[in-house]
Amino acid sequence: MSIEESSYPPQFRHHSLHLQDAQLQPSSSSSSLGPDIAVGTDDSVTDPIPIIDLQLIDRERLQEACRSWGLFRLVNHGVPLTILTEIQELAARLFSLPFDTKKELLGSPLSYFWGTPVLTPSGAALGLGVGVGPGKINWVEGLNAPLGKLPQLKTEDPLLSSLRSCLQQYGAHLGRIATSLFHVMSQDLNLQPKAQSGCYISESTGFVRVYRYPHYPLEISNLGMDAHTDSSLLTILCQDDVGGLEVIRGGEWIPVRPTPGTLVINLGDMMQAISDDEYKSAIHRVKINEHKDRISIGYFVFPGEDAVIQGSNYRPFKYSEFQEQVQKDVKTLGFKVGLERFKIIQ
Numbered sequence: 001m002s003i004e005e006s007s008y009p010p011q012f013r014h015h016s017l018h019l020q021d022a023q024l025q026p027s028s029s030s031s032s033l034g035p036d037i038a039v040g041t042d043d044s045v046t047d048p049i050p051i052i053d054l055q056l057i058d059r060e061r062l063q064e065a066c067r068s069w070g071l072f073r074l075v076n077h078g079v080p081l082t083i084l085t086e087i088q089e090l091a092a093r094l095f096s097l098p099f100d101t102k103k104e105l106l107g108s109p110l111s112y113f114w115g116t117p118v119l120t121p122s123g124a125a126l127g128l129g130v131g132v133g134p135g136k137i138n139w140v141e142g143l144n145a146p147l148g149k150l151p152q153l154k155t156e157d158p159l160l161s162s163l164r165s166c167l168q169q170y171g172a173h174l175g176r177i178a179t180s181l182f183h184v185m186s187q188d189l190n191l192q193p194k195a196q197s198g199c200y201i202s203e204s205t206g207f208v209r210v211y212r213y214p215h216y217p218l219e220i221s222n223l224g225m226d227a228h229t230d231s232s233l234l235t236i237l238c239q240d241d242v243g244g245l246e247v248i249r250g251g252e253w254i255p256v257r258p259t260p261g262t263l264v265i266n267l268g269d270m271m272q273a274i275s276d277d278e279y280k281s282a283i284h285r286v287k288i289n290e291h292k293d294r295i296s297i298g299y300f301v302f303p304g305e306d307a308v309i310q311g312s313n314y315r316p317f318k319y320s321e322f323q324e325q326v327q328k329d330v331k332t333l334g335f336k337v338g339l340e341r342f343k344i345i346q
């Protein structure tokens with residue numbers, strides 16, 4: 001087993017394991033779905049994703065992005081490029097450690113998971129399907145880091161302490177970005193500054209997920225993360241140059257090309273509910289690259305625990321109830337039903 005191979009969770013040690021699967025299934029043509037490498041591509045021509053400048057927010061453009069895409073690219077966000085680069089490098093080093101080392105190293109308040117992005121509130125993987133190979137489980141491994149608990153992390157490991165300090169700096173920027181964007185969105189939506197008894201955005205709920213999507217040489221399925229909407233209020237993504245993130249618009253999957261130094265803002269289910277369906281929770285997915293592992297970092301922020309969400313389309317609920325329902329559905333049905341559970345049937 002090569003060093004690279006030993007760093008993958010056992011289910012992901014693919015080359016020999018999945019040969020049989022590959023022979024059994026028709027290979028899907030990936031010519032139009034090829035690797036999404038932005039380097040050298042002309043994004044202004046090929047990428048229709050709306051761009052928002054955080055220093056000079058064009059309110060109309062933001063409104064249009066939130067209403068019709070649920071996703072946009074953020075420039076001029078004020079996060080130093082050095083932090084983005086450092087976090088990507090540290091993550092790549094961390095994921096290349098042997099699987100058993102990662103399991104041991106990434107203990108509370110962090111957690112290490114693979115095969116699913118659905119975690120319990122304490123960070124354990126939930127709903128890991130049976131079977132191996134992309135298409136059967138999500139082809140992703142990750143580190144979950146609740147930002148508020150990072151000071152509790154006791155470690156002597158130099159890589160982990162560098163990552164912690166980098167995540168703390170990055171987390172502070174992300175909180176600032178999410179809060180300023182939400183402020184403008186609330187004005188557009190004429191929201192009261194406070195939810196019924198609490199805040200719609202609570203920075204203390206923020207957590208970061210660092211993901212690695214192992215490359216996969218066989219064309220069984222090319223999905224690293226299945227199509228989904230995020231349960232968050234807002235999600236902020238920083239992807240490396242490999243690409244693979246896609247968002248649905250008008251029934252079509254549109255690649256969100258990696259553009260160095262920019263961040264991707266994704267509206268989640270809580271934003272859609274708070275806006276009473278004016279804004280969209282973006283349906284997105286991640287494709288695996290055939291040749292390169294992909295690393296991305298996601299930040300997720302939620303309403304405060306007392307915030308009651310309601311509208312003409314939704315019965316009153318708190319985020320905690322939503323989260324419990326999602327966990328229950330994933331356990332019993334195998335998938336998230338999401339906002340439909342809280343809609344008022346007209």
Ligand SMILES: O=C(O)CCC(=O)C(=O)O
Nearest residue numbers: 211230237245286296298
């Ligand atoms: O890896 C990415 O770019 C997206 C991850 C994602 O969609 C999620 O964590 O919900």
Ligand SMILES: [Fe+2]
Nearest residue numbers: 228229230284
């Ligand atoms: Fe997502």
